[in-house]
């Protein structure tokens with residue numbers, strides 16, 4: 273049990289509370305403030321009461337914030353135990369964005385047959401499990417994250433027979449396949465929503481958040497992630513309905529038991545087909561605070577989204593996750609990884625700990641942006657942030673939790689471009705990132721293109737942007753005073769998810785070897801110099817580096833479960849650590865900057881097993897990364 277937070281509580285007690293801790297940390301990081309401001313005893317011992325008057329003025333209803341904290345009554349157990357061995361803690365995952373992976377029939381859209389033709393490629397790369405972004409029937413307002421029918425395959429992608437064949441081909445190659453599960457919302461074209469809209473006494477009304485207000489104004493002040501209010505007005509019923517994402521992605525009401533039962537039945541139906549598990553879309557948003565109260569302006573502005581505190585870690589989240597696990601995942605031994613924007617380490621422990629019976633793993637996103645920056649800001653990412661994040665998780669997440677190691681997915685610009693877009697560093701940098709990802713403790717998730725060092729596309733104008741999020745935000749920002757079109761487009765260019773959605777670059781032939789015809793989203797000329805075909809035959813390519821490091825990682829369980837010992841943790845631009853497991857010992861040495869650095873740790877006696885440079889230099893060269901085996905006699 274965690275201590276209840278009241279006005280009598282001290283700041284340090286709030287920081288010791290799992291939700292308080294992660295919330296404060298998030299706000300500090302968003303403002304680029306170090307946490308000593310909270311941990312120093314003078315501030316730590318101040319009672320909340322002291323702030324109460326100030327807070328009342330500035331925070332609106334302060335006590336309602338305490339209620340939110342107090343929904344969590346548990347505290348994480350100590351993770352100081354043996355790591356339980358599981359296949360997914362040892363596996364290499366690979367995310368496919370089906371629309372952009374491989375087109376087999378020349379309509380410019382990637383499809384299931386296309387994926388089938390690339391399974392040998394994935395196997396050869398060393399992939400153990402594939403995560404497919406949504407392939408269900410959808411009007412594609414958000415490329416499949418708006419599901420119209422959970423039981424059908426999107427027609428551009430293929431048929432159910434083709435899916436079954438794909439699954440059997442994956443299994444035949446001793447790989448696994450996990451599906452994307454989007455159950456926070458459905459498409460407004462889903463039959464439940466349509467029935468709710470057109471049938472006066474439809475039971476499906478209760479499956480969503482339909483609200484009528486006395487004066488006709490919107491039910492609350494929440495905003496949508498894709499711009500504007502989170503509410504649509506429907507003349508049909510003179511009601512509003514909630515959508516946290518696009519206007520066509522309607523939030524499901526998880527309070528409704530019948531809806532939950534239908535979702536669980538659907539999950540079981542897929543598990544009966546033998547899929548191996550699920551990546552669960554924005555799964556931490558499914559429980560909303562009862563009555564859907566207004567979001568706190570200050571918190572909303574600090575975190576970036578008004579209303580978010582009312583649903584990002586809602587009161588019944590644990591209950592719902594336990595129910596799904598118990599009824600669907602457990603009986604089929606299915607794997608689950610939750611996509612959880614906004615969830616920090618302490619909440620993560622309560623959602624994914626081996627002891628908790630909820631999810632297996634989570635994707636948290638705090639490492640993808642530098643402190644004080646957002647995705648749509650244009651800036652260069654300093655790799656020391658990634659290092660600090662990894663050290664923090666490695667040392668404090670505990671052996672009962674297992675982190676997901678990733679740089680990219682379909683929702684983010686390419687990490688490589690964010691760190692350093694200078695082409696002279698592209699290859700060494702891609703290999704450095706791989707080195708850290710595959711030698712750290714956690715499960716690596718590759719996103720298509722990572723293995724060839726994919727970078728951002730040079731979009732020229734809004735006409736080239738397909739992403740519903742970027743289009744929505746474009747409109748919102750254009751309406752803002754003082755924002756020129758040039759400035760707005762610069763933001764779009766920095767943050768659009770389309771950078772990750774351009775066609776996979778298979779070869780130097782037309783359309784990157786992705787399709788015979790014009791792809792649904794334009795490819796970048798970059799495919800002429802960066803593609804799978806040419807990298808396959810180039811022994812020093814990024815692709816071949818990935819293959820080698822995956823082989824190395826799988827040689828022993830040291831990288832998956834071994835202890836990590838960091839050396840000279842606070843030396844900026846150096847990242848040095850041992851991975852140790854019984855007799856096995858590896859040493860990883862990285863230069864996180866593009867400047868050469870003096871060596872100060874003697875590795876001359878270690879056996880070099882993999883490096884992103886040839887030969888040995890007196891200094892560590894730009895972004896140099898070396899992995900050594902350390903034997904007894906060293």
Ligand code: TEU
Nearest residue numbers: 414417454497517553554613682683741
């Ligand atoms: O993303 C959820 C999410 O919060 C973000 O990554 C999102 O893209 C946005 O940046 C919020 O600011 C998931 C999916 O991965 C994404 O593709 C979907 O658009 C979204 O949920 C809705 O289903």
Ligand code: CA
Nearest residue numbers: 375377381383
């Ligand atoms: Ca196709």
